[in-house]
Amino acid sequence: MTDSRFDTFPAHGVWSPALTPLDDELSIDTTRLSQHVKNLLESGCHGVALFGTTGEANSFSVKERMVALEAVLQSGVTPAQLMIGTGCCALPDTIELTRHALANNCHHTLVLPPFYYKNASDDGLLMSYSEMIERVSDTTLNVFLYHIPPVSQTPISEDLINNLVTRFPEVIAGVKDSSGDLDNTLSLSSRFPQLAIFPGAETFLLTGLQNGCVGCISATANANPTGIRRIYDSFIASDGNANLLQEQANRIREAFVAYPAIAALKHYAAKSYGDTRWQTLRPPLVGLPEDHGQQLLNDLQHLDLPVE
Numbered sequence: 539m540t541d542s543r544f545d546t547f548p549a550h551g552v553w554s555p556a557l558t559p560l561d562d563e564l565s566i567d568t569t570r571l572s573q574h575v576k577n578l579l580e581s582g583c584h585g586v587a588l589f590g591t592t593g594e595a596n597s598f599s600v601k602e603r604m605v606a607l608e609a610v611l612q613s614g615v616t617p618a619q620l621m622i623g624t625g626c627c628a629l630p631d632t633i634e635l636t637r638h639a640l641a642n643n644c645h646h647t648l649v650l651p652p653f654y655y656k657n658a659s660d661d662g663l664l665m666s667y668s669e670m671i672e673r674v675s676d677t678t679l680n681v682f683l684y685h686i687p688p689v690s691q692t693p694i695s696e697d698l699i700n701n702l703v704t705r706f707p708e709v710i711a712g713v714k715d716s717s718g719d720l721d722n723t724l725s726l727s728s729r730f731p732q733l734a735i736f737p738g739a740e741t742f743l744l745t746g747l748q749n750g751c752v753g754c755i756s757a758t759a760n761a762n763p764t765g766i767r768r769i770y771d772s773f774i775a776s777d778g779n780a781n782l783l784q785e786q787a788n789r790i791r792e793a794f795v796a797y798p799a800i801a802a803l804k805h806y807a808a809k810s811y812g813d814t815r816w817q818t819l820r821p822p823l824v825g826l827p828e829d830h831g832q833q834l835l836n837d838l839q840h841l842d843l844p845v846e
Contacts (some may be wrong), residue, residue, distance in 0.1 A: 551584030582767030626651025
């Protein structure tokens with residue numbers, strides 16, 4: 539189901555930042571990753587973000603991320619259905635990952651600011667993004683700025699966004715706002731109607747769609763892609779069901795975020811795929827204790843989310 543109001547945006551709808559499965563050596567299991575991406579797309583996601591926060595991106599090397607992307611594409615996933623996380627602390631790493639994405643016909647990139655040094659000025663962040671865009675030098679690049687101050691501690695201000703849009707109007711495509719601040723998300727959609735504004739959680743999906751946002755990029759779409767997609771489709775169809783669907787999705791999300799979210803989502807993936815290897819995270823992250831995992835599954839059963 540589509541709506542012409544989104545035709546001007548390079549990406550819209552429900553996107554999942556994919557979990558990254560690991561093998562017994564703590565390396566990326568590209569076979570499981572490829573199948574997971576396909577499952578997400580088949581279950582309702584418009585697209586999948588590889589190597590976002592939920593995908594443990596910053597626990598993996600540049601080489602690991604490039605090899606994994608190539609494997610996913612070789613499995614038959616369409617490049618246009620992917621958004622590649624390329625933002626790193628080191629500028630050359632960001633450039634290398636972005637060029638690699640483009641070389642593989644993946645034009646959507648989700649780009650964190652360089653986040654190690656705190657209290658970076660807007661001028662410094664503008665220089666960093668500008669250097670990356672100018673050195674990559676490809677107007678087919680679509681940069682989605684990744685604002686996640688609870689994790690990065692490096693916010694992307696509206697003034698910075700405005701300066702980037704003014705300087706690179708063909709390249710700056712949108713923002714993923716994972717601030718958890720609805721007022722900030724709605725301010726972005728109001729000030730930058732030409733950009734694809736994605737709330738970073740389905741909690742704000744319906745309200746966002748009602749106020750100029752284009753969808754959401756949500757971690758819990760790994761577990762509830764169909765339910766979240768139903769909110770989007772209901773909004774487009776104006777069938778009167780969206781509020782109830784939103785409430786149900788919110789309850790499911792609350793069950794997951796009561797625990798460390800990546801560990802909880804991987805615990806659920808292990809159960810739903812019948813594959814305990816999915817429980818593995820790369821250190822320093824660790825999996826859920828078994829009692830917490832069982833409580834999560836019990837809670838999800840009560841919310842009618844399948845756990846088998």
